[in-house]
Structure formats: structure tokens, C-alpha cells
Amino acid sequence: MKKRRETIYQYETVFEPTDGVYMVTVPKLPGLVTQGDNLRDARGMAKDAIRCYLEAILKDREFKSRDATSKRERIRVAV
Template structure:
């Protein structure tokens, strides 16, 4: 199989999102060392992540360097969560304010909470 840029861009690379001290958000792709980007909104950040991955992978391919594939930890990435209607409404409204999907907003909030917990431990 020809492992070109499009091959790698279709792979499910994990993205970690953190709030930036200066405002906005920072995202990193742990499987692509040094692949970082930032954006003012979550919507902008997600666009910037795709651009950062594209640039990182294209650069590595151009230099004939190995491009790491995502680590498969056998997690589907799918979680079913039941929430009270009032919480669902609040989350949906916040996601709309940010201009992102409800799923992206929840992932961001969970990432933020986990990173804060990790800093304490």
C-alpha cells in the first residue's frame, strides 16, 4: 500500500485540547511529536489541527522520515452518556455559542477537566 499524505490524513490521530493562558485554545497531536496549533475558538482550532497535521506529515514525507501511525489502544472513542435534560440543554447552548458541535464541546470540556486533574496529581 502506498502510504502517501492522504493515507496518513485518514488515520485517527488523537488530539489533545487545552485552554491557552493567553486566551483561545491549544491542540497537540501526541503521535506526531511537535505537532501543535492554536485557535481563538474551538471551531477555528479544529480547522487548524487539520492544517497542522497536513503540514507535519507532508514535511516528514518530503524529508523521507518515518511518519508515526496512531497508537491503537483498542478504544473505540465512543461513549454513551445519559444526562439530565437541563444539562443537555446547557451543553448544547454553550456549543452553539462556540460555533462547534455538541460532541466537540463535550470532548473539549472533558479534556480540560482531565488535564486540570492531571496537573494536581
């Protein structure tokens, strides 16, 4: 059986206390939102959500490393 190679990914994760739970978002992974009853639970939920998000993207072969802070575009302007 062929052993799958693992890659470690790191993402800034935001834990926001709200209405008795911690809401979790990951700015570089649009649409990823989860929550936990406490900070420890929220961290576990975040790891699971990030793993599922990345596995889905990799499975679809659409994953590419993105830097949300920069983007290149060519814009034409008439003067």
C-alpha cells in the same frame, strides 16, 4: 497527469482551553502545537498542522508508522 493516492491518518488530538484560546497538541506527533480562537477554529488549525507535519515527513521519506505507547529495545544487564 498521474493521480496521487491519498491515505487517511487519524490522530488523537488534545484541545486545551487556556488564556482565551484553545491550545492544540497531538501526542503522537512530537512538537506539533497550534491554537485557535475557539474550538471550531482550533479544529481547522489542527487539521492543517497535522497535514503539514505529515507532508514534511513524507517528503523527506522518513515517515514510518509509530506507536508512541510501545517501544522495543534490547537492554543488557550484568548481575
